[in-house]
Amino acid sequence: MSTLKRISLRLLAGVGVLWGAATLTFLAVNFSGGDTALAILGGPDALPTPELLARVRAEYGLDQPLTVQYGHYLARLAHGDLGESYRLRIPVLQAISEQIGATLQLSFSAALLAILLALVCAILTANRSRWVRSAASGSELVISSAPSFVIGILLLLVFSFHWHWLPPSGSAGWRSLILPSVALALPVAAVLTQLLRQSLEDTLEQPFIAMARARGLSETAVRLRHALRHALVPLVTLAGFIFASLLGGAVVIELLFARQGIGRLMLDATTNKDVPMVLGVTLLAATVYVVVNLAVDLINRWIDPRSAQE
């Protein structure tokens, strides 16, 4: 099968997943028992008149058959229209684009930190003495088990409230970015370190490493110049996982550190039952996930052409 055909098949599969996700959200809205027109008018407490309800139904096309509504829904999504927030009364996409900068800043710094930490820890601890390894895997177990809000609160306690080194909240300036990034990065870094070390240890058994050693390279050079590059391949596959944990973690971390961002938007929308906003953020996340995985697939093919020949 040609590369082009494979790529287009993957693309098609990605579009299929998104279509499935959109369908799922549509079914959820229509079969969860809530009255959409009532929700648009502000819930049962708003006590709208039947005429008003009927007018809203007509205006939003809610009086049409479900199949027609489904068609309209897909068409609007295809044009990037995620609907209007019940609560904020602005398009969901606009609300998201106003908030996404802060979340991107947080997740990129966290991702960078997590990857750096994992690289350093894995290179330092792979194939070392038993004590180093059990100390490392023990701390990884604890850190990857502790939820990010637990880590975040402990960081707050120590660095903001005990030592007063860093601000406890806000989204202004790089200083307010440090604690949330660390809290978000640590659990991800712990998982990555475990996998990277395993992969490094497997690589260090390979013949070309023995060859490099035979040429008289130092241990550091062997690890940095030869083993690391090879061991990184499995890490690329995890990009989707990293993305999902960072996005999920951002919800909690943004609340904890009183930051702006998509996570806060999602949380407020959930509390207020703002369905279009909740679904908009979720669909966006699913889209990014699909795109990330598609990219990972292509990158893997490029790094290791063998994976294309399955």
Next chain:
Amino acid sequence: MSQAIETVIVGPAPGVGGSRPLGFAGFTHLRPGLWAAGLFVVLLVIASAVPQLLAPYDPLDASARLAFQQPNAIHWLGTDENGRDVLSRLIYGVRSSLFMGLAATVLGLAWGTLLGLISGLGPRWLDAAIMRGVDVLLAFPDLLLALVIITFFGQGTANLILAVGIAGVPRYARLVRAQTLNVRNAGYVEAAVTLGQSQLAVVLRHILPNAFKPVLILATIGIGGTITAGAALSFLGFGAPPPAPEWGGMMAIGRAFLANAPWLVAWPALSITLTVVSISAIGRELLRRSEGKPL
């Protein structure tokens, strides 16, 4: 979190201690850390079964005069903003945490197993349909999926279990399917079919038990993840309403008093972490043994 990475366990490695049973054999070789983890889990089970035996006070007994007492001889872990004993609240909170973790895991496991079995044994079109559905579910980050479910169904313990449990379904479904495909072609299954056993009997008596053992081990590790997810949702304010002792909820309230009463968040934080670490440590040990790796 560790369950995000898919693993297929192809039975014990041949020759490398593969015949070692999973149970209590070799218990004496366990490292002290595992003993501690096991003891802690036993303690948790006792606390969830009979909290009144362990807790020194009533977890709801509020008294304004006793508010914000630091840990001392009478209140070992201090008191909270309403003068309630923190230790007692922690002990009474064990039940909801463990129940949450177990129930959500069982929910995810049950649906995942059903879908995985149908997918692995059924016709190809059904397999394809189910697996594409699983792909769709996997595209939603866990916590966002949980928040969607809470938006539609509202908060509270039962919905929290549903919200956390559903996130596990696609992973268990893939795992069970992979295991089933593996076992399906094994010699003993062929033998059972040749001997004329009915299809249902082969599935129930041979395929399910053999495909299921590794899945159960990963589910044990998964319990830690569901407890974490449940605590996070309860921390976000979607758990049982305030007076109820829940670890995540206790941390959410204690957050407001970080500067003056740090113990209010420190103890629940420690409890959650120790619980998840203990369960994960035991699960990983089981996994290591089933793979036949040396201790």
